[in-house]
Amino acid sequence: MQTVSENRCFGGVQGVYSHSSDACSCDMTFGLFLPDAAREGEVPVLWYLSGLTCTHENAMTKAGAQAWAAEEGLALVFPDTSPRGEGVANDEAYDLGQGAGFYVNATQAPWAPHFRMWDYVADELPALLGKEFAVDLDRQSITGHSMGGHGALTLAMSLPERYRSVSAFAPIANPTASDWGRKQLAAYLGVDESTWAAHDSTLLMAEKGFDGPVLIDQGSDDQFLDLLKPEALSQAMAAKRQEGTFRMQKGYDHSYFFVSTFMEDHIAFHANALYS
Amino acid sequence: MQTVSENRCFGGVQGVYSHSSDACSCDMTFGLFLPDAAREGEVPVLWYLSGLTCTHENAMTKAGAQAWAAEEGLALVFPDTSPRGEGVANDEAYDLGQGAGFYVNATQAPWAPHFRMWDYVADELPALLGKEFAVDLDRQSITGHSMGGHGALTLAMSLPERYRSVSAFAPIANPTASDWGRKQLAAYLGVDESTWAAHDSTLLMAEKGFDGPVLIDQGSDDQFLDLLKPEALSQAMAAKRQEGTFRMQKGYDHSYFFVSTFMEDHIAFHANALYS
Numbered sequence: 001m002q003t004v005s006e007n008r009c010f011g012g013v014q015g016v017y018s019h020s021s022d023a024c025s026c027d028m029t030f031g032l033f034l035p036d037a038a039r040e041g042e043v044p045v046l047w048y049l050s051g052l053t054c055t056h057e058n059a060m061t062k063a064g065a066q067a068w069a070a071e072e073g074l075a076l077v078f079p080d081t082s083p084r085g086e087g088v089a090n091d092e093a094y095d096l097g098q099g100a101g102f103y104v105n106a107t108q109a110p111w112a113p114h115f116r117m118w119d120y121v122a123d124e125l126p127a128l129l130g131k132e133f134a135v136d137l138d139r140q141s142i143t144g145h146s147m148g149g150h151g152a153l154t155l156a157m158s159l160p161e162r163y164r165s166v167s168a169f170a171p172i173a174n175p176t177a178s179d180w181g182r183k184q185l186a187a188y189l190g191v192d193e194s195t196w197a198a199h200d201s202t203l204l205m206a207e208k209g210f211d212g213p214v215l216i217d218q219g220s221d222d223q224f225l226d227l228l229k230p231e232a233l234s235q236a237m238a239a240k241r242q243e244g245t246f247r248m249q250k251g252y253d254h255s256y257f258f259v260s261t262f263m264e265d266h267i268a269f270h271a272n273a274l275y276s
Numbered sequence: 277m278q279t280v281s282e283n284r285c286f287g288g289v290q291g292v293y294s295h296s297s298d299a300c301s302c303d304m305t306f307g308l309f310l311p312d313a314a315r316e317g318e319v320p321v322l323w324y325l326s327g328l329t330c331t332h333e334n335a336m337t338k339a340g341a342q343a344w345a346a347e348e349g350l351a352l353v354f355p356d357t358s359p360r361g362e363g364v365a366n367d368e369a370y371d372l373g374q375g376a377g378f379y380v381n382a383t384q385a386p387w388a389p390h391f392r393m394w395d396y397v398a399d400e401l402p403a404l405l406g407k408e409f410a411v412d413l414d415r416q417s418i419t420g421h422s423m424g425g426h427g428a429l430t431l432a433m434s435l436p437e438r439y440r441s442v443s444a445f446a447p448i449a450n451p452t453a454s455d456w457g458r459k460q461l462a463a464y465l466g467v468d469e470s471t472w473a474a475h476d477s478t479l480l481m482a483e484k485g486f487d488g489p490v491l492i493d494q495g496s497d498d499q500f501l502d503l504l505k506p507e508a509l510s511q512a513m514a515a516k517r518q519e520g521t522f523r524m525q526k527g528y529d530h531s532y533f534f535v536s537t538f539m540e541d542h543i544a545f546h547a548n549a550l551y552s
Contacts, residue, residue: 011537061532066536066537067343067537257284258283
């Protein structure tokens with residue numbers, strides 16, 4: 001593992017690190033904020049998964065999350081959104097290939113050799129963090145924005161007892177029924193739609209739900225409402241009697257101005273679960 | 277004036293606007309955050325001047341200032357750092373020309389026709405804001421980072437009674453004695469160094485000081501300490517018996533991770549002056 005940069009930030013350290021990834025068969029870069037509290041012992045971990053076109057860097061510089069994580073004594077992990085590099089398959093579209101991993105393990109050519117973001121986020125990166133940093137892997141929670149909200153929700157529901165709480169900002173909530181989903185799931189997983197269900201938050205919510213609290217924020221003026229389909233997830237949460245909160249935030253759009261506005265609430269929500 | 281974008285943010289609106297500037301003889305773009313309180317009446321204004329290579333956008337997306345401005349009911353103005361465009365002179369160096377206006381009125385070729393950032397920030401943009409938005413120009417304060425800290429301090433000391441308080445993050449504090457200053461002041465103002473003194477915070481502090489509170493934050497691990505020369509300003513403030521605070525923040529560098537860490541303090545400092 002190499003240190004790309006370390007900046008002092010809210011009493012802690014905002015680091016960027018790269019490492020050779022077995023899951024993705026390429027070098028991967030991630031951001032990690034460690035609060036001052038990590039100098040005295042292991043701290044709980046909040047994962048933040050980013051959206052389409054993002055790298056590890058977007059949320060790290062624009063979400064304003066470190067202020068609240070420092071206050072609560074939480075580590076923040078900012079993984080990249082896909083494998084990258086010259087030998088890695090790509091597509092001209094912004095919503096497929098590099099920057100658009102969708103947090104799945106691809107089974108189809110040309111994606112299968114590198115696009116294994118599920119394994120990377122679920123297994124490889126947590127193991128690396130536990131080995132290299134003062135983080136307590138028994139206390140993890142997860143959040144994300146847009147495609148990253150999709151990733152957070154699907155990982156949380158598929159890995160019981162891994163995360164104590166899950167939240168999302170404007171998640172892609174029903175990808176098997178959306179152009180943000182059908183195209184990518186077909187490309188990565190193939191045309192047999194039965195393989196897609198494990199990567200649809202609405203379907204997972206209906207089937208199994210999440211054994212802990214859920215918080216969803218969605219802007220009412222989001223320019224991608226038709227693609228995100230928040231009503232499908234909201235309906236499924238209520239039908240499942242899922243412990244949780246779904247908030248429609250009047251006037252907010254899809255940008256980081258929306259995400260940063262409600263970041264304090266999300267981090268307080270996760271801290272409450274992680275310290276209880 | 278044209279609206280480039282408006283995003284709902286912390287209960288208010290983060291806007292980006294462009295207009296034809298008489299001072300700079302080109303189109304100029306600026307960011308303006310208006311808190312929710314501006315819907316009910318005029319709100320005080322905090323100016324944020326950015327550093328080398330920045331546009332109106334950097335602080336707007338990375339400084340985390342809107343959270344605190346919303347809480348305090350302050351407007352935030354984010355001007356660009358220079359004139360821009362195809363007809364505007366430029367230089368290959370990152371620290372001269374576009375993105376490096378240094379908040380002066382250039383008198384020398386090829387800069388004089390457009391590089392009039394002093395007049396733009398001191399006169400033209402405030403007048404436009406007063407005409408178009410619910411801002412109270414009788415209550416203004418100013419801050420900035422690096423080159424923008426230089427701009428904030430020199431404007432504040434040169435325009436008595438304009439600003440109620442001034443602060444800076446890692447300002448270029450003594451440009452007449454620094455490679456961040458001598459090169460640019462010579463290019464924009466000419467080789468007669470007597471014209472430079474009006475644009476050196478340390479010299480202005482020694483000569484006149486500021487009739488209000490001053491707050492300076494500087495990171496002890498700033499990679500540009502030799503160019504910023506904080507010790508010169510700190511000495512001048514103490515010698516002048518200037519009302520103010522100079523803080524050396526251990527371990528912080530020059531980045532926005534530093535700026536965002538202390539933004540809450542700066543906004544509370546200005547709010548205290550603006551509401552007293």
